[in-house]
Amino acid sequence: MTRISENLESVQTRVRQCGGEATPVRLIAVSKTKPAGVICEAAQAGQQDFGENYLQEAVEKIEALKDLNLTWHFIGHLQSNKTRPVAEHFDWVHTLDRLKIARRLASQRPTSLPPLNVLLQLNYDDEATKSGCNPADLALLAAQVAELEGLRLRGIMSIPAPQSDPQKQLETCRGVRLVFDELRKQFPDLDTLSLGMSADLEAAIQAGSTMVRVGTDIFGARPQPEC
Ligand SMILES: *Cc1c(COP(=O)(O)O)cnc(C)c1O
Numbered sequence: 001m002t003r004i005s006e007n008l009e010s011v012q013t014r015v016r017q018c019g020g021e022a023t024p025v026r027l028i029a030v031s032k033t034k035p036a037g038v039i040c041e042a043a044q045a046g047q048q049d050f051g052e053n054y055l056q057e058a059v060e061k062i063e064a065l066k067d068l069n070l071t072w073h074f075i076g077h078l079q080s081n082k083t084r085p086v087a088e089h090f091d092w093v094h095t096l097d098r099l100k101i102a103r104r105l106a107s108q109r110p111t112s113l114p115p116l117n118v119l120l121q122l123n124y125d126d127e128a129t130k131s132g133c134n135p136a137d138l139a140l141l142a143a144q145v146a147e148l149e150g151l152r153l154r155g156i157m158s159i160p161a162p163q164s165d166p167q168k169q170l171e172t173c174r175g176v177r178l179v180f181d182e183l184r185k186q187f188p189d190l191d192t193l194s195l196g197m198s199a200d201l202e203a204a205i206q207a208g209s210t211m212v213r214v215g216t217d218i219f220g221a222r223p224q225p226e227c
Helices: 003-019 036-044 055-064 084-089 099-108 135-146 166-186 201-207
Strands: 026-030 049-052 071-074 092-096 116-122 151-158 192-194 211-214
Touching: 003 026, 003 036, 003 201, 036 055, 049 055, 055 071, 055 084, 084 099, 092 099, 092 151, 099 116, 099 135, 099 151, 116 135, 116 192, 135 151, 135 166, 151 166, 166 192, 166 201, 192 211, 201 211
Parallel strands: 026 049, 026 211, 049 071, 071 092, 092 116, 116 151, 151 192
Antiparallel strands: none
């Protein structure tokens, strides 16, 4: 077995052990900064979903690996002048936080493709420097996005401030889950909570995450610095 398939297997085991059988948790392998060959290795080990942050390298890899029919998730910061490649190449977007960008993605989504699956990014900790929608503004944005043809609103995503204490991680993740449950009262079709990375996936799944985004623990550390 290769190192990547071993890593994948151990992450899958962690996901299974804290998730139980009832709700399957979808694992997104975050392959930013990693070459196409490494993604190919993970795909050969059975991994279907991949997450990318940086558009130029992402589009190159998506093109190079077209024949593998992988599912691509855009998880990086969305700039309004760079929405077109996202609309044209990705299956999911996790970082939608403004109506202006939603409208651009919707109008740029090719009609030959199924609607783009979108998650609204929640700025749960309310850090001024971080992107994401404030909890108070979430319901309005959801209502507006749900109206747009070309997009399919699936749920929310959040990146809580890093914490090493598992109990604190769990409290935060439960808070995010409550926001998701509240939104689902108005939008019962929402089925996705994208929450949890290498360092906090156990807490996230325990709190009810349905999708975890794991980079380091599958592909190893990334070169620094990065955004
Ligand atoms: C890089 C990144 C991840 C993966 O983080 P790891 O700690 O390497 O697992 C997950 N989500 C987002 C939004 C990221 O940018």
